[in-house]
Amino acid sequence: MNDRLLLDSHVALWVLDGDSLGESARRAISDASVVYVSVVTPWELGIKRALGKLDYPDGLISALAGAGFEMLSITAEHAELAPTLPLHHRDPFDRMLIAQAVVQRLTLVTADGAFASYDLTLLDARH
Numbered sequence: 622m623n624d625r626l627l628l629d630s631h632v633a634l635w636v637l638d639g640d641s642l643g644e645s646a647r648r649a650i651s652d653a654s655v656v657y658v659s660v661v662t663p664w665e666l667g668i669k670r671a672l673g674k675l676d677y678p679d680g681l682i683s684a685l686a687g688a689g690f691e692m693l694s695i696t697a698e699h700a701e702l703a704p705t706l707p708l709h710h711r712d713p714f715d716r717m718l719i720a721q722a723v724v725q726r727l728t729l730v731t732a733d734g735a736f737a738s739y740d741l742t743l744l745d746a747r748h
Contacts (some may be wrong), residue, residue: 623742624654627722630662630714631733632746634677637684638740643748647732658685659721665714698724709738726747 626649627635628636635642638648650656663682671674678684695717703713703720710733719739722729726741729734736743 622736623658623726623728624652625650625725625727626650626653626655626744627657627659627718627725627727627729628635628662628690628745629718629729629733630659630665631732631738632668632730633658633685633690634675636688638714641732642746645748646744646746649728649744650730656690657721657725657727658674658690659693659718660695661717661721693721693725694725695721706739710735 628650632642633648660735662685666675666677671676682692699717699720702724703716706716706719710719715733715736718729719736719741721727722741723739728744729736730744730746732746
């Protein structure tokens with residue numbers, strides 16, 4: 622595992638809430654040289670919020686920046702890789718996170734077991 626991390630969307634909320642995040646994951650995030658949150662995250666969470674599937678306070682992007690996280694933009698290389706990934710995971714937001722982690726060589730922090738089917742470095746957010 623490297624010390625450059627990308628947080629899955631639910632993990633970003635867990636960090637802000639102080640909820641559900643495991644101690645090893647919390648320590649890795651604290652010790653990382655850089656922690657990214659994808660621009661996909663506010664988009665995905667905003668859709669889920671609008672559908673009534675979850676709730677979080679206004680100002681998500683400011684809160685993530687205040688926590689010291691850097692926003693990771695989508696590049697053409699990310700966009701090219703995402704649709705070519707095997708269909709182990711069908712969620713387009715998660716597929717983009719996987720593509721970003723692969724291209725940027727980041728450790729993806731997640732509690733989503735479906736990510737393990739891909740060739741990337743993972744950190745279980747529950748531990």
